Amino acid sequence: MTELKKAAEPPEIFESFSGARRLGFLTMKALKDQGRGVAGTFCSYVPVELFMAAGVVYVGLCSGSEETIPDAETVLPRNICPLIKASYGYALTGKCPYMYFSDLVVGETTCDGKIKMYEHLGEIKDVYVMELPKTRRDDKGASFWLSEIHLLKQKIEEKFAVKITDENLRLAIRARNQERALLKELYELSVLDPPPVTGLQQLQILYGSQFKFDHEEKIKELRAAVDGIKAEYERGSRPVPPGAKRIVLTGCPIGGATEKVVRVIEEAGGVVVVYENCTGAKQYDRQVCEEGDPYKALCDYYLNIGCSVMSPNPARLELLGRLCDQFSACAVIEMTLQSCHTYQIETRTVRRFLKERGTPFLSLETDYSAGDVQQLKTRTGAFIEML
Ligand code: SF4
Numbered sequence: 001m002t003e004l005k006k007a008a009e010p011p012e013i014f015e016s017f018s019g020a021r022r023l024g025f026l027t028m029k030a031l032k033d034q035g036r037g038v039a040g041t042f043c044s045y046v047p048v049e050l051f052m053a054a055g056v057v058y059v060g061l062c063s064g065s066e067e068t069i070p071d072a073e074t075v076l077p078r079n080i081c082p083l084i085k086a087s088y089g090y091a092l093t094g095k096c097p098y099m100y101f102s103d104l105v106v107g108e109t110t111c112d113g114k115i116k117m118y119e120h121l122g123e124i125k126d127v128y129v130m131e132l133p134k135t136r137r138d139d140k141g142a143s144f145w146l147s148e149i150h151l152l153k154q155k156i157e158e159k160f161a162v163k164i165t166d167e168n169l170r171l172a173i174r175a176r177n178q179e180r181a182l183l184k185e186l187y188e189l190s191v192l193d194p195p196p197v198t199g200l201q202q203l204q205i206l207y208g209s210q211f212k213f214d215h216e217e218k219i220k221e222l223r224a225a226v227d228g229i230k231a232e233y234e235r236g237s238r239p240v241p242p243g244a245k246r247i248v249l250t251g252c253p254i255g256g257a258t259e260k261v262v263r264v265i266e267e268a269g270g271v272v273v274v275y276e277n278c279t280g281a282k283q284y285d286r287q288v289c290e291e292g293d294p295y296k297a298l299c300d301y302y303l304n305i306g307c308s309v310m311s312p313n314p315a316r317l318e319l320l321g322r323l324c325d326q327f328s329a330c331a332v333i334e335m336t337l338q339s340c341h342t343y344q345i346e347t348r349t350v351r352r353f354l355k356e357r358g359t360p361f362l363s364l365e366t367d368y369s370a371g372d373v374q375q376l377k378t379r380t381g382a383f384i385e386m387l
């Protein structure tokens with residue numbers, strides 16, 4: 001078993017990203033004090049370019065901590081996904097500054113638990129829900145989603161008393177594409193064998209970057225991080241020993257408490273080379289088209305996100321297969337959150353797809369507590385040992 005070496009990297013490359021969520025609270029307060037509007041979101045389907053074009057600061061509100069789950073369970077049932085309970089709990093208790101500062105919360109009709117939670121959240125915050133079609137099978141879904149994007153534009157204009165021009169929207173698309181390209185460049189560094197970063201280090205940057213609110217500054221920091229990692233590798237830094245089993249991680253979004261899954265994999269002699277889920281490639285693999293009607297371009301991009309809430313969902317399998325080849329994966333590990341029906345039902349499809357390719361697969365179900373770490377270690381350790 002080849003355990004990863006402890007932090008062989010210069011800490012400054014990762015420092016500014018590792019505490020970004022906490023440090024971002026102060027930046028957000030300063031922006032509010034300057035009179036900037038803030039919108040909170042829960043899902044990769046929400047076209048954030050509209051906020052950028054309106055000059056509205058946006059932030060992801062998905063909670064990754066169990067801290068407020070007991071409070072949430074005074075309103076919501078216990079047997080639903082921890083992400084839904086924890087996110088609602090933060091609104092209920094006022095413990096998340098990002099939720100507190102959000103003038104508008106934009107939800108989406110992805111899964112039933114979230115849809116119903118938004119009704120209760122609407123009693124605490126100004127909530128606007130985008131209606132997401134559940135299939136890409138025909139053009140009906142696309143024209144419906146296009147109209148939903150136009151309706152969100154109207155809502156933002158009314159709420160924040162701004163005008164979103166086509167020109168500003170095109171600039172926003174370009175800016176967000178630039179960020180996507182850099183984050184993709186970052187994770188593609190792990191095509192190298194051995195990879196120049198551990199999965200946890202890669203995750204620090206992917207997760208932390210969403211809490212950087214100055215776009216220009218973020219681009220500079222990401223560029224410096226990518227260049228710094230490359231330079232360290234060229235100088236001989238090897239945080240991952242040769243022979244670590246190369247793992248593609250898929251499933252529900254990772255971050256906060258669910259980092260435990262990455263830790264368990266890497267302590268068992270694996271290394272996460274790429275995240276297929278919303279924390280990684282699902283969001284950054286593709287670009288929004290910069291030509292033609294910007295609304296149509298947003299519609300095409302967002303509707304093709306390969307999330308299990310779509311039926312059928314071939315986009316996830318296409319991306320997964322491509323990442324396995326590109327990153328020379330030894331195996332795929334899936335992380336699903338408890339009671340996430342869409343991902344858990346789709347597990348069978350993913351398992352079958354990977355079996356046909358000859359790629360070993362392990363599915364792990366977890367929540368935000370630390371109670372199952374030993375069990376995760378046992379299952380993951382046995383799986384990696386067998387590779
Ligand atoms: S996994 Fe699906 S529902 Fe969850 S954030 Fe990603 S796209 Fe949205």
Ligand code: SF4
Nearest residue numbers: 081083111252337340
């Ligand atoms: S993890 Fe699954 S159940 Fe939880 S909010 Fe996302 S799609 Fe819904």
